[in-house]
Amino acid sequence: MRLFRSKGFDGTTMRGIADEAGVSLGSAYYYFAGKEHLIQAFYGQMQEAHLAAAAQALTGTTAFADRLEGVLAAWVEVAEPYHEFAGTFFKNAAEPTSPLSPFSPESSGAREASIAIFREVLDGSDLKVTPALRPHLPELLWLLHMGMVLFWVYDASDGRRRTLALAHGVAPLVDKLGRLSRVPVVRGAVTDLVSLLESLRA
Amino acid sequence: MRLFRSKGFDGTTMRGIADEAGVSLGSAYYYFAGKEHLIQAFYGQMQEAHLAAAAQALTGTTAFADRLEGVLAAWVEVAEPYHEFAGTFFKNAAEPTSPLSPFSPESSGAREASIAIFREVLDGSDLKVTPALRPHLPELLWLLHMGMVLFWVYDASDGRRRTLALAHGVAPLVDKLGRLSRVPVVRGAVTDLVSLLESLRA
DNA sequence: CCTACTTTTTGAACACGTTCAACAGGAGTC
DNA sequence: GACTCCTGTTGAACGTGTTCAAAAAGTAGG
Numbered sequence: 424m425r426l427f428r429s430k431g432f433d434g435t436t437m438r439g440i441a442d443e444a445g446v447s448l449g450s451a452y453y454y455f456a457g458k459e460h461l462i463q464a465f466y467g468q469m470q471e472a473h474l475a476a477a478a479q480a481l482t483g484t485t486a487f488a489d490r491l492e493g494v495l496a497a498w499v500e501v502a503e504p505y506h507e508f509a510g511t512f513f514k515n516a517a518e519p520t521s522p523l524s525p526f527s528p529e530s531s532g533a534r535e536a537s538i539a540i541f542r543e544v545l546d547g548s549d550l551k552v553t554p555a556l557r558p559h560l561p562e563l564l565w566l567l568h569m570g571m572v573l574f575w576v577y578d579a580s581d582g583r584r585r586t587l588a589l590a591h592g593v594a595p596l597v598d599k600l601g602r603l604s605r606v607p608v609v610r611g612a613v614t615d616l617v618s619l620l621e622s623l624r625a
Numbered sequence: 626m627r628l629f630r631s632k633g634f635d636g637t638t639m640r641g642i643a644d645e646a647g648v649s650l651g652s653a654y655y656y657f658a659g660k661e662h663l664i665q666a667f668y669g670q671m672q673e674a675h676l677a678a679a680a681q682a683l684t685g686t687t688a689f690a691d692r693l694e695g696v697l698a699a700w701v702e703v704a705e706p707y708h709e710f711a712g713t714f715f716k717n718a719a720e721p722t723s724p725l726s727p728f729s730p731e732s733s734g735a736r737e738a739s740i741a742i743f744r745e746v747l748d749g750s751d752l753k754v755t756p757a758l759r760p761h762l763p764e765l766l767w768l769l770h771m772g773m774v775l776f777w778v779y780d781a782s783d784g785r786r787r788t789l790a791l792a793h794g795v796a797p798l799v800d801k802l803g804r805l806s807r808v809p810v811v812r813g814a815v816t817d818l819v820s821l822l823e824s825l826r827a
Numbered sequence: 828c829c830t831a832c833t834t835t836t837t838g839a840a841c842a843c844g845t846t847c848a849a850c851a852g853g854a855g856t857c
Numbered sequence: 858g859a860c861t862c863c864t865g866t867t868g869a870a871c872g873t874g875t876t877c878a879a880a881a882a883g884t885a886g887g
Contacts, residue, residue, distance in 0.1 A: 437844060447867050449847085454865095458844065510721045517719035519712045519779045526779055577721050577728055585825060592821035599814045606810055612801045619794035623787065639874060649837045651877085660874065 424465065428504070432462075432511035459523060462512055465505070466523065470533050472501045477540045487550035487601065491564070492594035494544050495571060499583050499590065502575065506583065513576050525569060538565045553604040555617045560601075567597070626667065630706070634664070634713040661725055664714060665732075667707075668725065672735050674703045679742045689752035689803065693766070694796035696746050697773060701785050701792065704777065708785065715778050727771060740767045755806040757819045762803075769799070 426435040426443060437458055441451040455461050480493030502509065522529035541564035545557075552560065571593075575586045604613045628637040628645060639660055643653040657663055682695030704711065724731035743766035747759075754762065773795075777788045806815045 436842080438842090448845095449867050449869095450865075452845070514716055514720040514723075518716040521716075524779075577726075589821075589825060592817075592824065596814065596817050596821065599817065603811060603814060608808055609805060609811060612798065612805060615794075615798050615801065619791075619798065622794065623791060638872080640872090650875095651837050651839095652835075654875070655835065655837095 427461075427465075427508060431508045459521070462523065465512075466530070466533065469501060469505070470536060473498050474536065474540065476501050477543075481543060481547060485547060485549050486598075487544070487548035488595040488598040490544045490548050491597060492590050494540060495568065495590040495594065496587055498568070498572075499575060499586050503583060506575075509576055513572075534565070537568070538562055541565050541568070550598065550601050551605065552601045553610055553613055556601075556604055556613050559617060559620055564597075567593070629664075629667070629710060633710040661723065664718075664725060667714075668732070668735060671703060671707070672738060675700050676738065676742065678703050679745075683745060683749060687749060687751050689746070689750035690797040690800040692746045692750050693799060694792050696742060697770065697792040697796065698789055700770070700774075701777060701788050704774075705785060708777075711778055715774075736767070739770070740764055743767050743770070752800065752803050753807065754803045755812055755815055758803075758806050758815050761819060761822055766799075769795070 426439055430439075437451055438448055440461075441448045444451065476497035477494045480497045481490055484490060484493075505512070516523045516525060518524065519526075521527065524530065525534055538561050542561035544564065545560055571586065571589060574589055575583060578586045580586075603609050628641055632641075639653055640650055642663070643650045646653065678699035679696045682699045683692055686692060686695075707714070718725040718727065720726065721728070723729065726732065727736060740763050744763035746766065747762055773788065773791060776791060777785060780788045782788075805811045
């Protein structure tokens with residue numbers, strides 16, 4: 424981890440890691456299937472940190488927008504130290520066959536845990552949406568989160584100011600859209616969305 | 626290109642390419658800055674094919690949903706032959722610092738051309754949206770397209786059946802949402818969205 | 828034709844991720 | 858103790874992308 428942070432992902436060599444750990448190169452490969460697999464520890468570590476930070480953000484308010492923004496902003500804070508080499512990290516996650524992909528079966532545990540956070544955002548809030556949409560919302564919010572992660576990866580502003588601004592703007596918007604989903608004229612479109620989601624899942 | 630299709634991106638070596646081209650390894654690097662830069666030709670090639678296929682799909686109908694689905698489906702058809710190595714392709718494109726990234730300055734030309742297609746989808750259609758949203762719509766549709774590309778990369782169904790189903794479902798939905806944007810209750814949320822987009826651009 | 832200069836070509840060399848056959852130690856079994 | 862497994866450990870070796878100094882080929886001026 425120290426090497427990754429000081430030299431970046433590509434700058435860190437397996438030989439360097441082995442040296443630093445006081446073992447041979449071969450031994451490093453005995454414990455880790457490859458260089459990519461070293462990041463899985465990092466993945467879980469960040470997941471856990473986000474879980475804790477999110478729980479913190481969720482206490483004290485039932486306003487949906489605040490809860491959502493809190494959770495999204497919590498992730499940005501947790502992830503900030505790793506931003507500079509998150510690009511190469513994301514690069515590996517983008518490959519569909521990679522077990523590191525957020526959509527892969529191998530990371531379904533972490534994914535479910537992350538979705539659970541957003542279920543908690545919703546459950547503890549005052550937001551009322553149309554019933555058909557409700558069960559899909561945690562996963563949709565997680566998808567929004569993934570989109571924000573993508574934005575974050577490309578965000579070169581200092582302190583990830585832009586991503587935080589996005590979270591600050593997007594949370595009330597989702598809140599508003601959720602409430603709108605109950606208005607009759609809008610409900611038709613929401614129903615279409617829901618049946619599209621369900622047909623894709625099948 | 627032949628090598629990439631038969632062996633995939635990682636399976637194709639610079640030495641193999643040089644041999645196939647009848648030049649030395651060093652010469653390959655004289656003409657291409659690196660392995661990644663070789664894909665830029667492929668990138669442009671597909672872009673061009675999509676442009677032609679999209680133009681085809683846009684003749685004969687002014688119905689927005691049909692036009693949008695046509696353009697989205699056209700991309701799926703054009704990209705189908707390359708699906709199996711598109712994963713490794715996108716892996717390299719996903720890195721923010723990579724010039725192959727769809728968001729990078731280096732590929733702004735291709736990006737603008739792609740956005741222009743969606744502007745054409747909109748301009749030649751009967752869709753009426755709230756004026757504030759209109760100028761942002763081509764770029765938003767392009768973003769939707771990027772999302773669909775992501776879905777496509779992960780789509781393992783034969784003939785990319787699922788991606789086509791998504792396009793078939795999503796196009797009428799966007800149509801409906803666009804029309805809804807003019808309804809007073811909804812317009813407030815749309816205004817929020819627009820100002821969020823504009824604040825992020827600044 | 829010779830010379831000076833630029834453009835192109837070459838393959839050796841480098842550092843890397845990864846693999847693998849060989850080896851060392853330990854733990855049980857007789 | 859001798860034998861058999863199993864668990865770790867090792868560093869050489871392979872193929873890779875990339876670099877680079879040197880050579881070759883081409884070009885212009887005299």
